[in-house]
Amino acid sequence: MSSTAPIPATKPDHARMHLLMVLVTVCWASNIIAGKQALTGFGALALAQLRVMGSALIFVICFLASGRMRRLQLSQRKWLFLVAMAACGIALNQLTFIGGMARSTVAHTGLIVALGPVTVLIIAVVIRLEALTAWKFVGMLIAFAGVGVLTVDKAGQGGTSHWVGDLILLASTLVFAIYTVLMKEVADHFDALTLNTLTFLLGAVMMLPFCARSVMATNWGALRFEAWWGLGFLVVFGSVISYLLFAYVMTELAASRVAAFNYLQPVIASGLGIWLLSERLTSKVLVGGALILAGVYLTERERGEEKNAP
Secondary structure (H helix, E strand, O other), X not given: OOOOXXXXXXXXXXXXXXXXXXXXXXXXXXXXXXXXXXXXXXOHHXXXXXXXXXXXXXXXXXXXXXXXXXXXXXXXXXXXXXXXHHHHHHHHHHHHHHHHHOOOOHHXXXXXXXXXXXXXXXHHHHOOOOOOOHHXXXXXXXXXXXXXXXXXXXXXXXXXXXXXXXXXXXXXXXXXXXXXXXXXXXHHHOOHHHHHHHHHHHHHXXXXXXXXXXHHOOOHHHOOHHHHHHHHHHHHHHHHHHHHHHHHHOOOOXXXXXXXXXXXXXXXXXXXXXXXXXXXOOXXXXXXXXXHHHHHHHHHHHHHHHHHOO
């Protein structure tokens, strides 16, 4: 036997990455429950601002402690991308996500968030990064038919959870999809901590003109433990830990594999909503949810087969 035989390359620990992605998914699904609790004391605009500011503060402290500030050199083009990412993925996303969640249910929020892969596909088709095949188109129609079922259900209820909340959540999904597309342009030039520090800090500044008055109007003395707990969870688990883990997982798992975890989010969120908030699971939520998940599955399956084609 020759002593110069090549040493096998170390295989990526996909099992560990899948477990981390499950943790990220649980954090993001639990976000909806934590947000509902936080909204019992904070206004929607105040909550959005405090979540982003709190996350930005933690990111900045970690960033400065790591010594990355001395190595930070950005071109004008990279700053423009970061500003666009902060506007879409942080400022607009948080304003619309929390504003929509305040007017919707946990089950509806989880299902509409699961439309992320379909929304990214639409943007990719519009800017000609991907071709629109028949099955992709069918999947998109099925998914948005499910959204139609959900919004019709909400319009018929006429309660505090109005169908407008679902439409605002759709806008949140759209701006986060734009953020995802933009991130592909600069992700190779930044580590996860630097990217999140800069985007959250810029996003927090952008939100101030719209949210500062709501923050100052908060009745701090009347806030209950549930509101503080919800805000703390949104900052620590819903933003800092989950965003860092998500960026780390993306270094080894394919985007199509990560997108599959979107199927778990509405299931986890709905289960938590029924268990913790005593929400009712109606037949229209089941039908609309099944259509949305089937549509997302078809589009992601078709995209995966297209990428693996010779």
